[in-house]
Amino acid sequence: MKYFEEWKNTFLTEVGEIANFTVRFFREFFKPKQEFFEFLHQCYGIGYKTLPLVGITAFIMGLVLTIQSRPTLIEFGAESLLPSMVSVSLIREISPVIxxxxxAGKIGSGMGAELGAMRVTEQIDAMEVSGTNPxxxxxxxRVMAAVLMLPVLSSLSNAISLYGGYLGVNLHGxxxxSLYWFQVFNALSYGDVVPALIKTFFFGFAIGIIGCYKGYxxxxxxEGVGRSATSAVIVASxxxxxxxxxxxxISDLLGLT
Structure with a gap:
């Protein structure tokens, strides 16, 4: 019971600190003089350097999902519905979340480790002394780059995973x-695409805020740098x-599912 109370107090304290960190983010964001070139540099690191890993994972994900779903659909005589089922599953849920x-694993840990190293080596303190707003x-x-790049990566992941699904459909048939893509787009609707895209902005914000908070x-x-990187991945995931x-x-309440 004592351990549970300590864990609860630690958890609530950290939630409050993250909330305070988020409020500070919005306060600093609306202050003048944006760091535009650093923002572009972070977009490059978060987006371009993460794309190969996301692309390979998306391709395998679409291919494997199609291969695994085929036997079940064949049992019900619904093999022709395979492209439609795969497209809805990937676009709605699997591709954005994966x-x-x-x-969260690559960017969150990177932010936690990088800022953590700057904190323990007193580089952040030196920036404050020199008059820079660290x-x-x-x-x-970093947070704004994550918010912008997550939807882009998710959209590219959708396209690559659907292409993997096309190859999976043609492995045994x-x-x-043209028919594959006609069935894919015919199965998708506004309620499938838009909510899935909107939630990726929130995914990016959460990953950026938590990664930066842990490192900052x-x-x-x-030892603290390693812990920051590890806890950033766990909490962000x-x-x-x-x-x-x-x-x-929310999508269910709005009738979009």
Missing amino acids: TALIC FKYLVVT HVSW HSKKGT LSVFIIDLIAVQ
């Missing part, structure tokens, strides 16, 4: 290129699932 989890330069740019408040030297659950509930 992309966000990959980014929060705006280090945190705001033959569906023409890193302690205990190099959990946040992705929570946001996804909330998004699904």
